[in-house]
Amino acid sequence: MNGEMNGAVEGAMESKVLRVAGFGFRREATLDSLADALERIEEQYGAVDRLAAADSMRLKVQALGEARGLETLTVPDALLATAETLTRSSHSRRARGTGSVAEAVALLAAGPSGELLGPRLISPDQGATAAMASAVVTRDTPAGDTT
Secondary structure (H helix, E strand, O other), X not given: OOOEEOOEEOOEEEEEEEEXXXXXXXXXXXXXXXXXXXXXXXXXXOOOOEEEEEHHHXXXXXXXXXXXXXXXXXXOHHHHHHOOOOOOXXXXXXXXXXXXXXHHHHHHHHOOOOEEOXXXXXXXXXXXXXXXXXXXXXXXXXXXXXX
């Protein structure tokens, strides 16, 4: 049919891999701690498209996102315990109900098809952790759309 049906031109499906860095951190963590954790995760897995944080931890991650020109996604704290993490931190489990806040946030923000690329990485000062998840995002692109 060459892309035409009843005079209408069909669009195409476009897929992109979305890479989300999720964060966990101690109350006293600095923006530098988060930046160091992000740098470690990007060195390991490549550049991120978005940052993510639990609602209660949003402000510091959002500040990092603004400094880096990256959108920050938020995840409800109540959902953290629903994510299956690779790391099994007893401290994190007691405090937040999950084995790793960073891993849970990354997975949940990446969406239902999200997959962790590996376990969380810890900033050199031990103040912050970051994990990366990826998901394939597909969108319908109308014919002639070049965006």
